Amino acid sequence: MSKAPLPIKIDPRRSADQGLSYEGSLPLKRLDRLVSYLVDAEGDIDVSLTFGIDEEKIRYLSGIAEVSVRMLCQRCLEPVAMTLRAELNLGIVKNDEAAEILPKRYDPLIVVDNALDVNQAIEDELILTLPLIPTHEDCEVKTEFMDPNAKPEDDSKENPFGILAQLKGYKH
Numbered sequence: 235m236s237k238a239p240l241p242i243k244i245d246p247r248r249s250a251d252q253g254l255s256y257e258g259s260l261p262l263k264r265l266d267r268l269v270s271y272l273v274d275a276e277g278d279i280d281v282s283l284t285f286g287i288d289e290e291k292i293r294y295l296s297g298i299a300e301v302s303v304r305m306l307c308q309r310c311l312e313p314v315a316m317t318l319r320a321e322l323n324l325g326i327v328k329n330d331e332a333a334e335i336l337p338k339r340y341d342p343l344i345v346v347d348n349a350l351d352v353n354q355a356i357e358d359e360l361i362l363t364l365p366l367i368p369t370h371e372d373c374e375v376k377t378e379f380m381d382p383n384a385k386p387e388d389d390s391k392e393n394p395f396g397i398l399a400q401l402k403g404y405k406h
C-alpha cells in the first residue's frame with residue numbers, strides 16, 4: 235500500500251472510500267494546546283493514518299501518533315522525558331446522534347463538512363494520553379544534583395501566608 239505524506243486537511247469520507255493511508259511527521263510547535271502542557275516545543279510527531287470502511291459499512295480512521303516530549307515532574311520540578319503514543323480508533327460520523335449509535339470499539343470523530351483538520355484531531359488524541367501528574371520514575375537520580383537549599387515547593391506554600399501576614403500588619 236502506497237502512503238501519501240501528511241496533509242493539513244483530509245476529506246475523511248473520500249479517504250475512507252478509497253482506503254487511503256497517510257504517513258508523515260508533524261512539528262510539535264504547531265500544536266499550541268498540546269505544547270502548553272510541555273516544557274518545550276522541540277520535536278516532531280510521527281503520524282501514521284489509515285482510512286477505510288469496516289464490514290459494518292462504518293467509515294473509520296485508525297492510526298498512531300507518537301512523539302517524545304518533556305513535561306515538568308510534579309515531585310522535583312525538573313523536566314521529565316516521556317513518549318506520548320496515541321492509538322487512534324475513530325468512527326467517522328456526521329453528528330452527535332450518529333456518534334451515540336457508533337459501536338463501542340470506536341471513539342467518535344465528528345466531521346461536519348468534508349474537511350478533517352488533521353492537526354487538531356491528532357492534538358486531541360495526544361492530549362488524552364497526557365499523564366495527570368507527570369513524575370520521574372525515580373526523582374532521586376535527578377534531585378541529588380540539585381541545590382539542597384532550593385525548595386521551590388516549600389517557598390510557594392509559605393508565600394500566601396507571608397502575604398497574608400503583611401496585609402494584616404498593613405491594616406493596623
Ligand SMILES: [Zn+2]
Pocket residue numbers: 307308309310311312314369370372373376
Ligand atoms: Zn522528578
